[in-house]
Amino acid sequence: xxxxxxxxAMPEHVIIASDLAAGYADNEIWRDANFAIGHGEFVGVLGxxxxxxxxxxxxxxxxxxxxxxxxxxxxKPPSRGNPCIGYVPQRHQxxxxxxxxxxxxxxxxxxxxxxxxxxxxxxxxxxTAALHAVGADDLAHRPLGALSGGELQRIFLAEALAGxxxxxxxxxxxxxxxxxxxxxxxxxxxxxxxxxxxxxxxTAHNINPLLPVLDRVIYIANGHVTIGxxxxxxxxxxxxxxxxxxxxxxxxxxxxxxxxxxxDPEHHHEHH
Amino acid sequence: xxxxxxxxxxxxxxxxxxHYAFMRHGFEAGTIIAIVAGAIGYFVVLxxxxxxxxxxxxxxxxxxxxxxxxxxPAMAGLLAFTIGGxxxxxxxxxxxxxxxxxxxxxxxxxxxxGLLFLSLYHGYATEAYSxxxxxxxxxxxxxxxxxxxxxxxxxxxxxxxxxxxLLSCLxxxxxxxxxxxxxxxxxxxxVLVAVATSIAVQVVGVLLIFALMVTPAAIxxxxxxxxxxxxxxxxxIALGATWFGLIMSFYCPWPPSFFITTVTFVIYICVRIGQxxx
Numbered sequence: 001x002x003x004x005x006x007x008x009a010m011p012e013h014v015i016i017a018s019d020l021a022a023g024y025a026d027n028e029i030w031r032d033a034n035f036a037i038g039h040g041e042f043v044g045v046l047g048x049x050x051x052x053x054x055x056x057x058x059x060x061x062x063x064x065x066x067x068x069x070x071x072x073x074x075x076k077p078p079s080r081g082n083p084c085i086g087y088v089p090q091r092h093q094x095x096x097x098x099x100x101x102x103x104x105x106x107x108x109x110x111x112x113x114x115x116x117x118x119x120x121x122x123x124x125x126x127x128t129a130a131l132h133a134v135g136a137d138d139l140a141h142r143p144l145g146a147l148s149g150g151e152l153q154r155i156f157l158a159e160a161l162a163g164x165x166x167x168x169x170x171x172x173x174x175x176x177x178x179x180x181x182x183x184x185x186x187x188x189x190x191x192x193x194x195x196x197x198x199x200x201x202x203t204a205h206n207i208n209p210l211l212p213v214l215d216r217v218i219y220i221a222n223g224h225v226t227i228g229x230x231x232x233x234x235x236x237x238x239x240x241x242x243x244x245x246x247x248x249x250x251x252x253x254x255x256x257x258x259x260x261x262x263x264d265p266e267h268h269h270e271h272h
Numbered sequence: 273x274x275x276x277x278x279x280x281x282x283x284x285x286x287x288x289x290x291h292y293a294f295m296r297h298g299f300e301a302g303t304i305i306a307i308v309a310g311a312i313g314y315f316v317v318l319x320x321x322x323x324x325x326x327x328x329x330x331x332x333x334x335x336x337x338x339x340x341x342x343x344x345p346a347m348a349g350l351l352a353f354t355i356g357g358x359x360x361x362x363x364x365x366x367x368x369x370x371x372x373x374x375x376x377x378x379x380x381x382x383x384x385x386g387l388l389f390l391s392l393y394h395g396y397a398t399e400a401y402s403x404x405x406x407x408x409x410x411x412x413x414x415x416x417x418x419x420x421x422x423x424x425x426x427x428x429x430x431x432x433x434x435x436x437x438l439l440s441c442l443x444x445x446x447x448x449x450x451x452x453x454x455x456x457x458x459x460x461x462x463v464l465v466a467v468a469t470s471i472a473v474q475v476v477g478v479l480l481i482f483a484l485m486v487t488p489a490a491i492x493x494x495x496x497x498x499x500x501x502x503x504x505x506x507x508x509i510a511l512g513a514t515w516f517g518l519i520m521s522f523y524c525p526w527p528p529s530f531f532i533t534t535v536t537f538v539i540y541i542c543v544r545i546g547q548x549x550x
Binding site (some may be wrong): 061062063079080081082084087089091092093094095097098099100101104108109111112113114115116117118120141143156226267 | 317320323336422431432433434435436439440442443444445446447448449450452453490494495496497498499500502
């Protein structure tokens with residue numbers, strides 16, 4: 001486990017968590033999280049449903065307070081509406097009947113935190129550039145309601161990137177995508193993250209597609225949080241220690257892994 | 273209602289209509305309400321809260337009937353119940369407010385309550401009729417002034433929160449991540465809808481509120497590429513339908529609400545067919 005930096009005045013790290021605990025009054029979700037994430041790292045946040053992955057994101061976004069311990073983002077405590085963070089939600093609430101074009105969603109994502117009406121075309125250039133960055137030029141003027149799940153995912157990625165964030169949080173970006181779309185989405189995300197040197201945290205259920213691209217893994221289970229290289233964390237020993245029950249990590253001939261013995265039988269099984 | 277016949281000369285026809293105070297007031301109130309309903313309706317549709325708006329107007333029916341029973345102005349009861357209902361829906365959250373069964377249950381109860389109040393009230397049945405189906409030709413001068421004042425306040429609020437409200441209607445999670453006070457925005461939104469519904473009841477009544485608050489916006493939502501454009505289309509359809517209803521009712525004994533609902537229905541069908549064919 002990496003020790004948090006002592007020098008938090010200079011944002012050498014993008015995220016520093018010290019003895020961080022998540023939860024509310026009587027209900028602790030996880031505790032004793034200690035990690036520091038550097039610039040440009042691509043980190044997977046893994047763990048069973050309900051382990052508290054989304055809670056970590058909500059704390060980073062300033063929407064949930066740490067129960068204990070400290071959390072800093074670029075040397076500052078978390079704050080609501082932090083312009084350094086881009087966020088891609090898991091669920092898209094877009095009305096399937098809407099004719100509003102994709103570029104407008106990106107545009108309002110950018111200008112929507114200002115009061116008043118603004119002016120026509122405000123933020124349009126930035127929104128168009130963000131769509132270009134995710135290879136969605138051809139989707140810019142398509143109605144949101146006519147886009148597929150994978151296409152919407154790209155629009156939301158563009159929305160998150162439009163504000164030129166230092167930190168990108170992606171909540172289950174690979175959920176509900178078929179295997180081909182999953183690979184495409186992951187290539188797109190890692191391409192953008194790498195080329196811009198953005199730090200990215202991504203939650204996921206199926207870890208196998210992520211293994212080649214992730215620098216490190218934050219694994220949350222059974223109220224504990226651990227961080228390390230995928231090869232260090234995704235082992236029988238490490239996960240047995242984390243879950244507190246016998247866990248076996250098995251690898252097939254193609255290097256894909258399956259985690260056996262967790263309470264959640266669906267978890268981490270190959271869907272394909 | 274009158275014996276005037278259509279001359280096919282717009283100037284003559286308008287002059288004939290303008291001769292009557294009830295027509296002038298109808299046009300004034302109808303125009304103000306169409307603008308407000310068209311604009312706010314666009315957010316209602318974008319947020320997928322159409323049924324919630326529908327239910328609010330039914331809560332308004334109970335409020336209006338209760339106010340009439342107590343000898344208060346119907347509008348006071350309308351506002352109290354729609355605003356109260358709107359705030360409760362906002363507190364329960366969008367998930368609860370979009371549940372058909374929850375809303376339908378409350379809606380039926382509110383209609384029942386309104387029915388009770390009306391049966392206890394031994395006055396004119398026309399009160400009930402105008403709350404249920406609208407009575408745009410019965411709006412008084414003071415009613416027009418009150419409608420104008422309320423409308424200006426509503427539009428000022430829409431202008432003030434336009435960008436955040438639009439983002440939260442497009443995707444509330446993103447709005448929240450961007451640091452917007454989504455809870456307070458949803459309260460403000462439901463109050464906007466509640467008050468807009470209350471004044472729109474004068475035109476189409478609680479039962480036909482969809483025709484003015486939802487259908488024009490739903491049409492706009494389908495064809496507009498940008499929100500501002502959508503709002504403009506929504507307002508134009510609501511205005512066109514209201515004016516058409518008023519003009520037709522001047523020459524024909526049928527109620528204006530019927531023509532208003534018919535116009536929005538026909539445009540809706542045409543747009544849907546047009547989009548399906550394309």
